[in-house]
Amino acid sequence: MKNILMTCAAIAVSIGGAAIAEGDLSRANIIDVTVLLGSDDDGMFIRPSINTFVTGQAYRMVLTNTDDFKHELALNGIGERIFTRKIEASDAEGNLITEVKGAIREVEVGPHQTVEWFIVPVQTTDGPEEFSCELPGHRESGMHVEMEIN
Numbered sequence: 001m002k003n004i005l006m007t008c009a010a011i012a013v014s015i016g017g018a019a020i021a022e023g024d025l026s027r028a029n030i031i032d033v034t035v036l037l038g039s040d041d042d043g044m045f046i047r048p049s050i051n052t053f054v055t056g057q058a059y060r061m062v063l064t065n066t067d068d069f070k071h072e073l074a075l076n077g078i079g080e081r082i083f084t085r086k087i088e089a090s091d092a093e094g095n096l097i098t099e100v101k102g103a104i105r106e107v108e109v110g111p112h113q114t115v116e117w118f119i120v121p122v123q124t125t126d127g128p129e130e131f132s133c134e135l136p137g138h139r140e141s142g143m144h145v146e147m148e149i150n
Contacts, residue, residue: 033060033061037064038066039141050146051148061073061119065112071135072135074106074133081122081124083119084117086118087115
C-alpha cells in the first residue's frame with residue numbers, strides 16, 4: 001500500500017510540475033508599482049504607459065488619482081491572468097478604511113485618493129494587453145495603457 005501511495009504522489013508531482021512551492025510566494029518580496037490616474041494639458045492618462053510583470057511575483061499596485069473627479073482601472077481581458085490577494089483603502093492618517101478580497105477586475109478611485117491593489121500574476125500574456133479607465137469618455141481621452149506578463 002505504501003508503494004502505491006508513493007507512486008501516486010510521484011505522478012501527482014510530475015503532472016503538477018512546480019505546483020508545489022515552499023512558503024507563501026504571494027507575500028514575499030512585494031514589489032511596489034505606482035500607477036497615476038489623472039489628467040493634464042495633453043488629456044487624461046494612466047502612468048506609466050507600459051507595465052511588465054512576472055508570473056508568481058507579488059506586487060502592490062498603488063493607484064493614485066491626481067484629479068478632482070473619479071477614475072478607475074479596469075484590467076479587461078488580462079484580469080483572467082491575475083490573482084488579486086486584496087485591495088486596501090486607508091484614510092489620510094493611514095488608518096485602514098476597508099479591505100476587499102476576491103476576484104476583482106476593476107477598481108474605482110475617488111478624487112485625490114489612493115488605493116492599494118495587491119496582485120500576483122499567474123499566467124503569461126502573448127504580448128502587451130490593454131487595461132484602461134472605462135468611465136464614459138475616459139478611455140477615449142487617453143486613459144489606456146499596456147500591460148505584459150512574462
